[in-house]
Amino acid sequence: MTDYLAQKYLRPRKIPNTACSGCGLGQLHKAVVKAIDELGLGIHDVVWGTSIGCTGRQTFATWRGDCFAGTHGRVYAMATGLRLGLALEKKIILTVGDGDAFGIGLHHLLNAARRNVAMTVVVGDNLGYQSTGGQYSWSTPQGAVTDSSPYGMREPNWIQDGRDILAMLREAGATFLARHTSLEGESLAQTVKQALVNNGFSLIHVPFPCVTNFGGTALGSREPVEMFRWMMGGIGELWKTGVYYDRSNSRPEFTELVRSIPTAPLGGLPHG
Numbered sequence: 001m002t003d004y005l006a007q008k009y010l011r012p013r014k015i016p017n018t019a020c021s022g023c024g025l026g027q028l029h030k031a032v033v034k035a036i037d038e039l040g041l042g043i044h045d046v047v048w049g050t051s052i053g054c055t056g057r058q059t060f061a062t063w064r065g066d067c068f069a070g071t072h073g074r075v076y077a078m079a080t081g082l083r084l085g086l087a088l089e090k091k092i093i094l095t096v097g098d099g100d101a102f103g104i105g106l107h108h109l110l111n112a113a114r115r116n117v118a119m120t121v122v123v124g125d126n127l128g129y130q131s132t133g134g135q136y137s138w139s140t141p142q143g144a145v146t147d148s149s150p151y152g153m154r155e156p157n158w159i160q161d162g163r164d165i166l167a168m169l170r171e172a173g174a175t176f177l178a179r180h181t182s183l184e185g186e187s188l189a190q191t192v193k194q195a196l197v198n199n200g201f202s203l204i205h206v207p208f209p210c211v212t213n214f215g216g217t218a219l220g221s222r223e224p225v226e227m228f229r230w231m232m233g234g235i236g237e238l239w240k241t242g243v244y245y246d247r248s249n250s251r252p253e254f255t256e257l258v259r260s261i262p263t264a265p266l267g268g269l270p271h272g
């Protein structure tokens with residue numbers, strides 16, 4: 001994070017954060033803050049939330065403006081409630097992990113997409129449950145050795161064999177979907193800007209290097225350069241990157257829809 005961005009947007013006592021040395025989270029974090037800055041937004045224009053795990057813990061609480069944390073997988077429902085009470089021009093950004101978004105919270109996530117609730121979800125994907133020691137998750141590459149798959153993960157994940165979690169979110173009703181690894185910092189920042197100007201549900205999937213657990217166990221090296229090289233090789237192979245779907249501002253946002261419905265007395269549903 002450049003000094004300029006850190007001084008302008010982040011809490012001094014939270015810098016540096018407690019991520020492991022060489023972790024790719026810093027790249028993700030910087031891209032999101034850079035996007036905020038380039039859109040001319042201030043600390044009072046954004047509410048930043050998370051659930052639990054490395055991705056959220058290292059990002060949301062650094063924000064000098066309003067921030068909040070939910071229980072695992074539930075932050076999308078909390079953000080929906082918050083959205084209903086918040087001024088429409090305020091942005092909600094959620095930085096969450098792969099287990100949170102694509103596992104335990106998937107049901108809530110799909111319903112936020114269905115409702116087209118204006119929020120930007122940045123899924124920082126460290127390829128497993130890394131804050132608890134490195135167990136496999138719904139996005140771990142098949143065959144990877146992890147703490148809970150010592151002979152290699154057998155089950156297929158959400159992003160292989162022609163399957164893509166982004167396709168499911170598109171079907172659910174999301175209006176902006178993209179994927180970049182954290183190594184593609186400038187592209188990621190520009191895509192976050194696109195996501196933030198969509199008055200609806202946006203999600204960006206961001207695989208990033210976990211040098212400590214995934215690197216150490218699946219790749220046999222905690223050297224950041226080894227993990228970064230492996231991830232670069234995975235672009236196009238493991239992860240198709242770029243804007244996946246953009247129907248920004250194409251259908252009503254949930255809060256506006258709710259507020260536009262005239263209050264009817266009980267039993268006052270319209271007749272056919």
Ligand code: SF4
Nearest residue numbers: 019020023054210211
């Ligand atoms: S455990 Fe992995 S993802 Fe978590 S902070 Fe360390 S390197 Fe980053």
